[in-house]
Amino acid sequence: MAGIPVKTCLLGAFTLTLLQTGAAVTQCDNVVIVNEWQTGYQANFVDKAPVDIKPDNGGLTMQWTFSAPVTFLEFFQGPTVQVDERHFTLTSQTVNLHEDDDFIFTFLVHFAGDKAILVSETLNGIPICNATGTTPVPVVTTTEPVVITTEAVITTTEAVISTTEAVITTTESVVTTTEPVITTTESVVTTSETVITTTEPVITTTEPVVTTTEPVYTTLTPEDNPCEATGMKPYDYSQVLCMSYLFYEAQRSGPLPSDMRITWRGNSGLDDGSDNNVNLTGGYYASGDHVKVGFPMAYTATVLAWGLIDFADGIKAAGQTEYAEAALKWATDYFLKAHTDEYQIWGQVGSSEIDHAAWVRPEDMTMERPSFVIDEDHPGTELAAETAAALAAASMVFWRDHTAYAANLLDVGMQLYYLANTYRQSYDISIPDAKNTYPSVTGYGDELCWAALWLARATRDPSYITSARDHWDEFNFLNDSHTEFSWDDKRPGIYSLFWLLDNSNVYSDALKSYLDWLKNEAPYTPEGLVFLGDKGSNGYAANAAFISLFTAKNGMDTEANHKWAREQIGQLLGDNSRYSRSFVVGYGKDPPQRVHHRGRFPPAVKRSRHLLNSPLERASQGYHPIIVTPPEHKASCLPPAPEGAFNSPDPNPNIIYGALAGGPAENGDYVDDRQDNVHNEVSCTYNAAFSGALAALVEIS
Structure with missing residues (x-):
């Protein structure tokens, strides 16, 4: 038999894996x-538990293999160990499942090169x-020396292939490789006859077999902006x-209602108030966390209503x-629900300490969410008065088309003003x-x-304007220097309403000043944004702009x-000279992509969840109930917040369209960093006067 020389190199003892010829990844x-x-x-990982998985029997251990190098794997139920760039071990002591229970959780994969898909899994x-399809299957592993050829063409008239299961005869054998492709239990030797011994059938062809089938993915594209551009210049204020x-x-x-335009949010906080046997579901999460704080929520509602009253034509x-x-009614419905007695209202759901320790979506909360009340025995003047203002202002919005509802808002508002004025104490003492x-x-x-002025405007009862004047005299609002209009400081708003309702020069002079x-x-x-506070500087500027436009x-x-x-x-929409960027998520040039907000990350929950039955159907639409933590699991037992999601450099997967990011520091510095809750958090209070x-x-455009 004739042959030609081949170029070989001998590698030291190491382990190789043979992938079956023709395997598709x-x-x-x-x-x-x-x-x-x-x-x-x-x-989403969606499967049935193959065995009982419980903390007392060792918990969960999974070994995963990816098709390409992974730079970072985020698993939110426990720690991960990176064995090498493609192999990871995932463990958890919080999983508590019986055999055949649905096992569903979310994970995130980050890579720098080719897309890394999961091609091998073991669970316990x-x-x-x-x-x-066919995945790469290990055939034989060896730690013996292996001879690798960089190019080899062997011609034989009688090539014989011996195998324990199959014999295949061919007149020509061609093998071309630059990587190890054959691992055997014996050394591979190049001789005048080609002999390959293996424990699996081997097919020899006249051409190298290379499978390049691309993986097929089932994915959902990012949600489109439901708000269409109108072409308004210089900025699309309508959009x-x-x-x-x-x-x-x-x-x-x-x-959540069926007409939600945000499809990645799901029901949450469904047990709120249960610790005190009251129903406190609904309302708004204040900002990027999940505490429902009645005071800033009430301010948000007051100012949303103010916009609806005085700029109704623009909104229309x-x-x-x-x-x-x-948007307004979602808050006022909650206030009516939280008003459980004539002089009582529940003012907060959730603990800031517990909440801030868990970086999870609201749909996945399992921590304790205590509820707090104010009443005659536990006064909370700011909270009661601001809620009274919100209900009075909202009654003006709804009076024409929803008279009975508006009358109820006004009645409750008057009760809360009485509570605020009669039983005086700062609300953060009671809460x-x-x-x-x-x-x-x-x-x-x-x-x-502020509350007396809104009640005066809504009821036209002169006794409330008298009360407002009394408060003006009692608290001497002109004594301190000018500051911001905000959830905490209502003075510029007081100047504005007094000027509208009372023609005294005292109030108009204060507003003009x-x-x-x-x-x-x-x-x-330096770029020209009025700077009235470091945390939420954009919000303060928007509030001041609203007062200026009202005036x-x-x-x-x-x-x-x-x-x-x-x-x-x-400045908020792109005029800032250093950055020329928008600070509104999803709008304009270079808007923020990493705002501080738990609900936007991890993955999306699609609104079609109500129509989906099987776990796989639900997961294919983006719905991923985290069922690995038992319902009774409390905050003290929760694993730490997943720092991977919080620290990830990637953009937020879910776009919080319209959210106004906190804003720059006084020197103009701004970095789109979700870890910076001072300058890059979002809040209901920022968007109220902005709207x-x-x-x-x-x-006026």
Whole structure:
């Protein structure tokens, strides 16, 4: 037999794995990708537990193999150990399942090169990967020296292949490789005759067999923006107004309605209030966490209603009246539910300490969520008064089309104002946890005056304007220097309503002085944003712009106040000279992609969940109930918040359209970093006056 020389190299003893010829790389069929981006994806694992998985029998241990190198794997039920770039071990002591129970959880995969799909799984020693095609199968492992040829062409007239299971005769054998492709229990030797001994059938062909079949994925594309562009210049105030109201849908707690435009949110907080045998489902999560704090929620509702009252034409022109009213009513419905007695209202659900320790979506909460009340024995003047203001303002919005509902709002508002004024005490004394998140810094005097003014406007009862004047005199609001209009400080709002309801120069002078201070003396960033506070600087600027636009509409320095407010809103939408970026998620040039918000990450939950039955059907649509933690599991036993999700450099998979990011520092610095809750968190309070300001700009554009 004739042959030709071959070039060989001898490798030291090491382990190789033979992949069956013709194998196609496909993903395990219990994995459903629900969202992906250029360098990673989110997926749901959906299967039946093959055995009991319980903490007392060793918990969960899974070994995973990927098709390509993985830079980072996020598993939210326990620690992961990276064996090498393709192999990981996942463990958990919180899984508590019986054999055949649905086992569903979410994980995230990050990679730098080729997409890494999951091609092999074992769960507590049991193989569970059933790929949709043929996956690479290890055949033989050896630690013997292996001879590798970089090019080999062997011609024989009688090539004989010996095997324990099959004999195949061919007139020509060609093998080309630059990588180890054959692992045997014996050394591979190149001789004048080709002899291969293996424990599996071997097929020899005249051409190298290379399988390059691409993996097939079932994925969902990122959700489109439900708010269409209108072409308005220089900025699309109508579209951004639509998006601002859309943001409030992303903040909803409780059972969600079928007309939700945000499809990645699901029901949450369904046991809220159960610790005190009251139903406190509903309302809004305050910001990027899951505590429901009544004080800032009530401020949000008051200012949303104010926009609906005074800039109704702009909201209508943008086609947003229905959505604006829905955003307001979601809050007022909750306040009516939380008002469980004439002089009682529940003011908070959730503990800031417990909540902030768990970086989870609201749908996946298992921590304790204590509820807190104010009443005659546990006064909370700021909370009761602000809620009274919200209900009074909302009654004006709903009076024409929902008279009975509006009358109920007004009745409850009057009861809460009585509670606030008669039983005076800062609310964060009765609800101490509020000091950690929304402490009352300016005291309760401004809320008492603010509530009396809104009741005066809603009822036209002169006794309330008299009460407001009394509060003005008692608390001397002009004694301190001008500051922001915010959930804590209502003074600029008080100046505005007093000027509207009372023609005394005292109030108009106070309002004009405040607006002049904003233009001429207030601090600004180098780019031109009025800087009234570090945490949420954009929100403070939007609030001030709203006051300026309200004043302009009612005839005070109209041109100057329009110009200043338009410039401030322009800063939020892209006029900032250093960055030329939008601070509104999903809008404009280079908007924030990594805002501090738990609900946006991990993966999406699709609204079709109500129609889906099997776990695989639900997971294929993005629904992933985390069932590995038993319902009785409390915060003290929870695993630590998954730092991988929090620290990931990737954009947030779910887009919180319309959310106004916190904003730059006083020196203008801003980094799109979800770890920075001072400058990159979102909040219901930021978008309230922002919505009204946008409506005002629609009116004058």
